[in-house]
Amino acid sequence: MSDRASWPVVVLLRETLANLRSHIYKTALVVILMVASFVGLVAAETMSTSQHIGDRDRLIAAGENVFVVAPPPPGSEPSLPTRICDRLDDLPQIIASGGIVRVGFRELSKAPGTPLYVAGGTGSIARVLDPTVESSSGALISSTAARQVGIVQGETEDVDGHTVVLRPFDPERRFSNGETLVLIPYSGPVVDECWFETTPAGSSTATEVGLAAFATINRSVGPLRSEDLTTVNPASDFERRSSRLLWLPVGGTIGIFLSVLMMLSRPEIALYRSMGVTRSGVVVVSALGYFLIALWSLAIGVLAAGLVLDDLGPGGAALLVGVRSGIAAFLVAVFCLAAGALFAQRGSISQMLKLRSG
C-alpha cells in the first residue's frame, strides 16, 4: 500500500489556523508572554547599558580609553558629514595616549602609522581615519553614541573630492597605548584656538575631561552640565555580558512553555496520527501554529520595544543589541518548540490506546 502522505498541505495549514482560532485564550497567552519577554530583554539590555554608561565619576585608569558623548545644545541641528570632514583639522580631540588624556585643536598628536579613531557625540558624525591612508581619506561613522556606530557599513560618500569609506566601528574594541581617540561633540561652533590638556590618568574622571572639553568647544552656548554627558567605557564591557546572555534562559523558558503546551496537545496529536497524518504533518499542525504565534509576537515585540524603550537608553545601540537578544531568544524558543513537537508525538498513539492497560 502507498506510503505517500495523504493529507494535503493546504488542509494541514487550515487545521493549524483552525486550532489557533479555537484555542484563542491559549494563543493570546502565548502572544503576551512572547511580547513581554522580548520587550523585557530589550529593556534589560537598555537599562544595563544606561547603568554602565552612567558611571561618569570613576577615575580613568592608566592606558584606558573613554568615550565622552555630549548631546547637541538645544535648538542646534545635527551635523552633516561634509561639515565635519571639511573642518577635520579644526576638530577638537581627546587623545588618549600613555594614560594622558588631552583635548586640543589643530594639533593632532598622531604618530605615523598609528590608527586614529573618532567617535561622535549625540547627533553628530564621527570620522575614523584609516591608519594606512593619510587623513585625506578615511571612514565616516554615523553615531548618536559610540555604541551605535557600525550601522552605515558599506556605504560610501564623496566629500570634497575624497572618497570617504563608511565602515563599522567596533565598540567592543579596546584601545591600546599609542592609539588616538578623537572626540567630536556635535555640529555646534568649532573653536580653533583652544587647546586643553588634562592631568595624568588616574586623577581625572571622564566627566571632568568631557566637561572641560565640551565646555570649551561649546562656549557659545554655555558649558554643559555633567548630567548631559555620557561615557562608554569599552574596558568594562564584561559587566554587560550577563544581560546579553539573558536571551538564553528567556528563550529556553519560552521554548519549554511552548513544549508543555505541545504535550498537553498530545491527545490531539494522537488523533491526527490515528487518522493518517504523517509525523511531518503533525509537526505542521501542532508546532507551526506556535511558531507563527512566536513570529508574530516577535514582530509586535520589535515594534513595542522600538516605540516604548527607545528613549530609555543612550541611543539605538542598546536597542539594537536588545533586538538581537530577542531574536536569539526567539530562535532558542523555536528550537525547543521543535524538540517538544517531536517528543510530543512520540508514543502519542500508544498513549491514546492505553496499550498496557488492555
Place this chain on the structure above:
Amino acid sequence: MRIVTKGICHAYVPGSWVLKDVNLTIEVGETVAIMAPSGAGKTTLLSILGGLTNPSAGRVTWGEAQRLTQRDLATTVGWIFQTANVLGTRTTVENVALGLYGQGASRQKAESRASDMLGVVGLDHMGRRRANSLSGGELQRLVVARALAGARALVLADEPTAQLDAATSETVVDAIFRARKSTTTLLMATHDPAVAERCDRRLDLRNGQVFDV
C-alpha cells in the same frame, strides 16, 4: 478488508507474552467481537490488527499488504477508541469531516458528507455544536460517525461502550452497525455479551491465545 495473522506473539517485557501464537483469518465485511477480561490483551491485539503496533513475532497481512501505512490509516482504516478523542473546541461537523480530509475531500464536500453521517448516527441536529458540549453517548456516536465516514474497509473499535450505560451503549452500537457498509470489516473489543451477540463472530482471548466461540 481481509486480515490474516500467522503466529502472532507479542510481549511488552521480554518473556512475558501478552499474545501467544495467534492465528486468525477475518474475511471482508465480517463483524468480529473480541472478548476478554481487562488486561488480557484485547487492545494489544486490536492495535496489531489495526497496524499501529508491530508484533514481537509473527505476521499480519491486510488484503495483499504486509503493513498498513499512514495513508491507509487516512483512507481505509477507522478507529473508535475507548475514550472519545475529539477536538473539543471544534464543531461536531468539523470533527467528523476530519475523517474525510485524508481521503482528499474538499472542505465543502467533507462537511456535507459529515452532516449526512451525523444523520445516520442520530446527531444531525447537533452539527454546529462544539464537541465539548456533547454528552458521553453523543461523543461516542460522533466518533463512530468519524470512523465510518468515507466508507472504510476496516473499522476497529476498542471497547466503544465501556464508559456508557446500557441504554446509551445500545444507541452507540446501533449507530456503528447502521453506519457501516456491508463490505466494512468490523473488529470490536468489548466486555458486553449483548454487544458481542450482534457480531457475526466472537473471539475469546484467554492466556494470550484466541479461541473462536
